[in-house]
Amino acid sequence: MGKLKVVIDRIICEGIGPCAEETDMIELDKKHKAVFLEPGKDKQQLFKEVEEKKKQVVEIELPIDKEEEIFRAAEACPVDAIFIYDAETGEQLYP
Ligand code: SF4
Numbered sequence: 001m002g003k004l005k006v007v008i009d010r011i012i013c014e015g016i017g018p019c020a021e022e023t024d025m026i027e028l029d030k031k032h033k034a035v036f037l038e039p040g041k042d043k044q045q046l047f048k049e050v051e052e053k054k055k056q057v058v059e060i061e062l063p064i065d066k067e068e069e070i071f072r073a074a075e076a077c078p079v080d081a082i083f084i085y086d087a088e089t090g091e092q093l094y095p
Helices: 018-022 043-051 064-076
Strands: 003-009 026-028 034-036 055-061 082-086 092-094
Touching: 003 034, 003 064, 018 026, 018 064, 034 043, 034 055, 064 082, 064 092
Parallel strands: none
Antiparallel strands: 003 055, 003 082, 026 034, 082 092
């Protein structure tokens, strides 16, 4: 699909967690907020970086199976805290 922009809204996120069951790319931090684990970044460093942010925004190109996973994770979120956009066109793909 090309590059995706994944936005996790940490205000909306209620830390319920089904997103993290769908993919190993998302884990909950100590505030029970979902964090997208950016490849190549140290997890603890990343948790610290996003801790005070309202949103975590990641632009990433993923293999198709991982792309499907992130959509499943977004769909699993009961409060729609995970937004997915086409990074090139800005089109909102989910929700
Ligand atoms: S499923 Fe939604 S509310 Fe629950 S941790 Fe994931 S993003 Fe947050």
